[in-house]
Amino acid sequence: SDILKANDLLAQDIKEMLKKKQIVSWNIMGSPGSGKTSILERLIPMLPGDVKAAVIEGDLATSRDAERIAKTGVQSTQINTQGACHLDAAMVRTALEKIDLDDISILFIENVGNLICPAGFSLGETGRIIVSSITEGDDKPEKYPSMFKNAHVVLLNKIDLKSQTNFRIDNFTREMKKINPQADIMQISATNGSGFTELVNWVVGRLL
Amino acid sequence: SDILKANDLLAQDIKEMLKKKQIVSWNIMGSPGSGKTSILERLIPMLPGDVKAAVIEGDLATSRDAERIAKTGVQSTQINTQGACHLDAAMVRTALEKIDLDDISILFIENVGNLICPAGFSLGETGRIIVSSITEGDDKPEKYPSMFKNAHVVLLNKIDLKSQTNFRIDNFTREMKKINPQADIMQISATNGSGFTELVNWVVGRLL
Numbered sequence: 242s243d244i245l246k247a248n249d250l251l252a253q254d255i256k257e258m259l260k261k262k263q264i265v266s267w268n269i270m271g272s273p274g275s276g277k278t279s280i281l282e283r284l285i286p287m288l289p290g291d292v293k294a295a296v297i298e299g300d301l302a303t304s305r306d307a308e309r310i311a312k313t314g315v316q317s318t319q320i321n322t323q324g325a326c327h328l329d330a331a332m333v334r335t336a337l338e339k340i341d342l343d344d345i346s347i348l349f350i351e352n353v354g355n356l357i358c359p360a361g362f363s364l365g366e367t368g369r370i371i372v373s374s375i376t377e378g379d380d381k382p383e384k385y386p387s388m389f390k391n392a393h394v395v396l397l398n399k400i401d402l403k404s405q406t407n408f409r410i411d412n413f414t415r416e417m418k419k420i421n422p423q424a425d426i427m428q429i430s431a432t433n434g435s436g437f438t439e440l441v442n443w444v445v446g447r448l449l
Numbered sequence: 450s451d452i453l454k455a456n457d458l459l460a461q462d463i464k465e466m467l468k469k470k471q472i473v474s475w476n477i478m479g480s481p482g483s484g485k486t487s488i489l490e491r492l493i494p495m496l497p498g499d500v501k502a503a504v505i506e507g508d509l510a511t512s513r514d515a516e517r518i519a520k521t522g523v524q525s526t527q528i529n530t531q532g533a534c535h536l537d538a539a540m541v542r543t544a545l546e547k548i549d550l551d552d553i554s555i556l557f558i559e560n561v562g563n564l565i566c567p568a569g570f571s572l573g574e575t576g577r578i579i580v581s582s583i584t585e586g587d588d589k590p591e592k593y594p595s596m597f598k599n600a601h602v603v604l605l606n607k608i609d610l611k612s613q614t615n616f617r618i619d620n621f622t623r624e625m626k627k628i629n630p631q632a633d634i635m636q637i638s639a640t641n642g643s644g645f646t647e648l649v650n651w652v653v654g655r656l657l
């Protein structure tokens with residue numbers, strides 16, 4: 242449609258601009274409360290000292306997430322979508338004006354909590370990180386395929402709660418193999434740090 | 450917009466039709482994996498023997514949820530939205546043709562897992578049940594206000610996991626008081642049955 246086409250043209254501009262500045266960008270998506278902000282809160286302080294990050298936060302309302310991120314010391318700006326269920330390239334381009342991009346090597350964009358709509362809107366990102374918490378159940382890839390199809394990595398968060406759920410990792414990985422065999426899958430816990438050494442290596446290994 | 454207006458007209462038809470047949474209908478909404486289907490699986494067998502229910506299941510893909518519900522013995526039909534992020538009145542009217550509405554006193558409609566988009570589309574329901582799992586965090590009402598504003602009841606599910614989270618019930622109820630003081634709030638667990646006697650009474654007390 243025309244809306245999508247206009248979005249993709251703008252996304253392409255953003256992509257080329259970030260590439261010129263050698264900034265890698267990650268569009269972080271997942272259900273409400275899957276742990277996107279918690280993951281960033283733990284990940285950012287673990288980055289090597291010479292790797293500077295900035296964060297664009299997207300929510301319908303409140304600046305709670307941007308405020309949480311700001312406590313880690315990095316640049317953080319909040320987009321409020323006023324009811325829109327996904328970030329789009331126009332919103333991101335406006336937010337980028339509020340960030341000093343010199344010295345930045347990673348841009349994280351936390352999308353609105355939504356396992357469907359954000360999948361359709363490129364933000365000009367290098368790639369997509371999908372956060373799927375084990376408390377949501379292991380059938381999410383087949384029930385929400387468009388979200389998982391384009392993931393570079395799926396972070397299986399809240400792994401600390403696994404023993405209290407009926408989550409079967411082999412079920413999840415089998416479903417992912419069908420729709421997106423290239424995606425990495427990482428079991429992590431933002432609350433106890435499990436899996437974060439591997440996650441930091443994954444992120445740092447993909448710097449430009 | 451025109452789309453919303455057309456939807457609301459169709460929803461009104463559904464509403465009047467169900468009212469004539471003395472069928473109460475509940476639009477069940479919540480994030481992916483918040484426990485909507487699990488709640489129905491436990492609730493339906495607990496209904497009094499003379500209270501017949503039917504269920505319309507909405508998902509992007511798969512018939513997994515309708516199959517789970519069918520095991521309880523009630524009529525259950527699956528809508529696959531083919532990518533649409535919410536059910537609308539047109540989809541529900543088509544699904545209603547697959548259900549024998551005689552003898553039914555309750556229609557449950559499980560909406561697509563999404564804490565944003567379904568709020569904008571009336572299905573002709575009597576009212577809305579919002580499922581918010583405590584694992585998602587206690588800031589969801591303020592971050593996703595359109596969903597919580599129109600709830601008749603909020604089911605705080607997965608209360609069995611409360612001790613392993615930082616969920617503060619008073620935070621949640623205080624936020625709900627600001628945006629929707631009329632809504633009932635019930636703490637429940639679909640896995641261990643906690644709160645279900647009260648939930649059954651709430652549902653049965655609202656039969657037509």
Ligand SMILES: Nc1nc2c(ncn2[C@@H]2O[C@H](COP(=O)(O)OP(=O)(O)OP(=O)(O)O)[C@@H](O)[C@H]2O)c(=O)[nH]1
Pocket residue numbers: 271272273274275276277278279280306353354355398399400401402429430431432433584585586587592613614615616
């Ligand atoms: N047990 C456990 N809880 C977690 C973990 N990660 C996050 N949480 C909790 O999950 C809830 C939601 O975390 P957030 O980081 O706010 O989730 P989010 O995905 O950013 O939420 P939205 O931005 O609103 O979509 C909070 O109560 C966190 O403490 C984890 O690994 N284990």
Ligand SMILES: Nc1nc2c(ncn2[C@@H]2O[C@H](COP(=O)(O)OP(=O)(O)OP(=O)(O)O)[C@@H](O)[C@H]2O)c(=O)[nH]1
Pocket residue numbers: 376377378379384405406407408479480481482483484485486487488514561562563606607608609610637638639640641
């Ligand atoms: N610990 C715990 N887990 C629960 C509870 N209710 C549901 N679950 C688990 O949560 C996961 C998702 O449950 P579902 O009932 O499929 O959730 P849903 O909201 O219907 O999911 P979608 O239809 O995909 O949006 C499953 O692994 C359930 O076993 C509960 O009260 N406590």
Ligand SMILES: [Mg+2]
Pocket residue numbers: 277278279306351
């Ligand atoms: Mg967040």
Ligand SMILES: [Mg+2]
Pocket residue numbers: 485486487514559
């Ligand atoms: Mg379900």
Ligand SMILES: [Zn+2]
Pocket residue numbers: 326327358359534566
């Ligand atoms: Zn949308």
Ligand SMILES: [Zn+2]
Pocket residue numbers: 326358534535566567
């Ligand atoms: Zn939508």
